[in-house]
Amino acid sequence: MTVQFERRTDRPDAEGRCTIHLRAYFEGQRLRLVTREKCLASEWQTDKQRFRRSKQGYQDANDYLDSLAARVQAAYRQLRTSGIEHTPEELKAALAPPAPAEKPKPEPARMLVVLFDEYRTAQSARGMRFNTLKTLNTSRNLVAEFAAKLPKGLTLAAYDMAIHDRLLGFLRHEKKLAQNSIWKVVKHIKAMLAYLNRDRGMPLAVEPKQLKAEWVDVDKVYLTAAELATLEAAKLPVGLVRTRDAFLFCCYTGLRYSDLAELREGNLHDWSGARVLRLTQAKTRTSVSIYLTGTASALLDKYLGEGLRLLQVMANQVMNRNLKEISKRAGLRELVEVGDYRNGQDGQATGAQV
Template structure:
């Protein structure tokens, strides 16, 4: 009989607190441990159930992958028993390799994640890291602009698909239908640039545009006010 469990190696987290999920198989006084391709934080893992929580991005697919791996190990164990061999960790590993070519592997395409969803995730990170309430609220305003802009697009607005042409369309949307002043446009773009830099660095996203290329200038209100006085337009 073989018993299979999954556990998160809490003793070896990375810089972001994510640790590798391992499979442990117990059989005939032996123990086999296999590393999976999944990493998660403590809050994303259910120790009692040995499964990912709903807070883990793609939790359903990840749990399905664990079940598939468990089925493969169980099948390899049965294969050894039927062949008359006394299963050992080394033989079980070899059986997994032997059975891999005939195993049915179902690849589920990764669903596209919207830019707005990741932007909201970034606001949650800001809250967790102690950003001021007014700052997070201001980012909420930019999120609303991105939601409205996304509704005008023929396809889902994603980080990977946000290229220079999309950015130009966003600027047109801000200055056209939304009629925002230059400083408001500058704030929205500043928020977007900060978000894109974060999602690239901490989420490993591949960007279609260089963050530095999205710069906008703030309008100097003081200079404009002086100019109006000089022209006799104020007072």
Template structure:
């Protein structure tokens, strides 16, 4: 068989043979109607049709091709080395690395690299290889990875969902740039479990503010309180500078910054407890930069000291700076009648659903909202009683 494209040719055996005397060089088929002749001619017809089908497919793909490309397609070989999961994962993480500070943070890059390390361990336990062709990734593999995370890797349900979502993002990218023929996540539905978010009540917040603590714990306590009264995360607080304090249109003092996590703009009117903390640390010696609004300590040390503060307070609540943000959303703002849309803007959320995770309706808020209704029913009861009398 000979295939010629633009003057280039390739030849190979069809795998069939016949007596030269029976070969018709004009029709390029075996003469006669015997079984052998019909069998050979039928095979040659298949090859002829297959060659033209492969040529048409390559032409429609819009890429330059050679006779060798047609031959490889006919013989079931890969035209190019198949794209692997590692190829698209490295492509994605390299782009994230190049865009740090421009929509991505080092934490995001670290998460993707961490998930891929775990994914490679999963693939090795499943296939004895730590990589896989993109077109071999199917819905069953996605389900198996989710199961592996929850059982072998022993992560919580919501953590597993976030890790699987990173695989989904990468596979969606592979499909969009033409490296994968299908998206194995078409039928995937993530199921998160609702998590109880810790927050401090008004009484607990006040008790923490006046508690006499060991000197080394005071700064951590005050940074935690500042988070409770502003809704800022730890990384945002220790990055604040004097220039982030502005005078608002209402004449009050505002905090204007961008979240380190997602670069979302945050504008928060400062409450008096937060202003007192800024004033208190105005002349406190700074270690790294005099321009920082509040003193810095490492995140690891702050978390360690928060555990000590929990013991000092005699609480079982797990104190974290996430707890402080939930306290701002629930106790400081929502309970005091601040609309959830406003709370979301101050927390730096673009989606109200994110704010709903932080903000919880407390018993105090329920009591306040139910007071008018309770009074109404009380009046009705009184009227009914007087009529009966």
């Protein structure tokens, strides 16, 4: 290949400067390129194909011509060794500057409620217990209700400390949740954010450990035998009788609400002329047998055969609301709540207070 430079004189500019062209000859073909340099006739040495000293910046201009010639030679050699047909067009393409790399498109903002659903699905696949998933879904629904109030919804990137404080205000003042109920929602949010960051590599706007909500110990007042008798004898609308009977059955047997909701006829057994409940507790996964007193057994007989469950229970929130009304109608003004116990220790209260 032979590379030459030529000053074209056919199209001078207003000042009389003409463009320098590159000519490359190879295998009977010719490549012509327009360079970025221009000069007057007095600034160009035709025999040496270089700029004279009279041209301002002549050295840089000559270096540019040398580098351009070297690039053409290198591109030609590359075409020959690669087996690509070396035509002027291919040579021009090889000399063209590379196209700018396409900027990666930013990922669409992920909505927090959608990610909450994905977290719940993942925990279900990993074996989270059914009743725990139910409480997790309650927290998810509260977050969804809060997010619906925001003009642009709630994304993961937007969930910072300021938004968290607004959520706490929503839970406390609009939803009227007690402190321990707020604590449970925050607990679920922290676990969800930790999963998204640790297991899925998603960046967070706030560290989960920064999200604070305090658990408070609540004084519990328990019903006496006389108060239980008052509840038994209270005249109630039909809609409240089922709640009263389910609550009394829990009192007589020591069952948690989560276990009561799962009782089936298969859990009921006869033993030495009496009745026994045999079940695996939802929270502890331990098997227990509970002897039924005559009063407790009579409550089961009242609803036996009405459905798959031994007692027809409603959602925990509805049961708590009904308990308030039942206590008022029965004349009880002390605290009444459904509580959970583990290994004889007082656990988290799941009921309401009146």
